[in-house]
Amino acid sequence: MVRLTELLHASLLVADLPTARAFYEGVLGLTPDANRPDLNFEGVWYAVGGGAIHLLALPNPDPLTGRPEHGGRDRHVALGVVGWAELRARLDAQGLPYSLSRSGRTALFVRDPDGNALELIEMPPSHTEKDSEPYG
Numbered sequence: 001m002v003r004l005t006e007l008l009h010a011s012l013l014v015a016d017l018p019t020a021r022a023f024y025e026g027v028l029g030l031t032p033d034a035n036r037p038d039l040n041f042e043g044v045w046y047a048v049g050g051g052a053i054h055l056l057a058l059p060n061p062d063p064l065t066g067r068p069e070h071g072g073r074d075r076h077v078a079l080g081v082v083g084w085a086e087l088r089a090r091l092d093a094q095g096l097p098y099s100l101s102r103s104g105r106t107a108l109f110v111r112d113p114d115g116n117a118l119e120l121i122e123m124p125p126s127h128t129e130k131d132s133e134p135y136g
Contacts, residue, residue, distance in 0.1 A: 008052070012053065014055045014057055014116075023112050023113055024044075024053070024055065024112070033052065041056065053077070064115045071109030071110065071118070071119065072101060072102060075117065076117035078119040079120055080122075081121060081122060082123050084121075105121065
């Protein structure tokens, strides 16, 4: 029997690595993972729970314009957030646009500087990665 057990990482294409890092580190508060292997292109990895986000500084074949305004209607990566209200306030303070989830749960969708959609879902302060539900 074949059984997929977990999502290990999500790779996102970025055009300008310093600009992307400013968003992922400065806005989302992620810390680069020094264990990134030496690849033949620039990038950065961030550990997130039991998985990771990999930013790849490679040409993006996808259009940046004409994407759905609401990230929930586009391909996206969903991340659990402890301190969701603080993160929302940080987005507001920096004037970064986002839309609230239409599912009824406490979540929002925001795009990084390259148009990659992220769903940020509130998790309780006691949350650990073992508590994760597959759909937030």
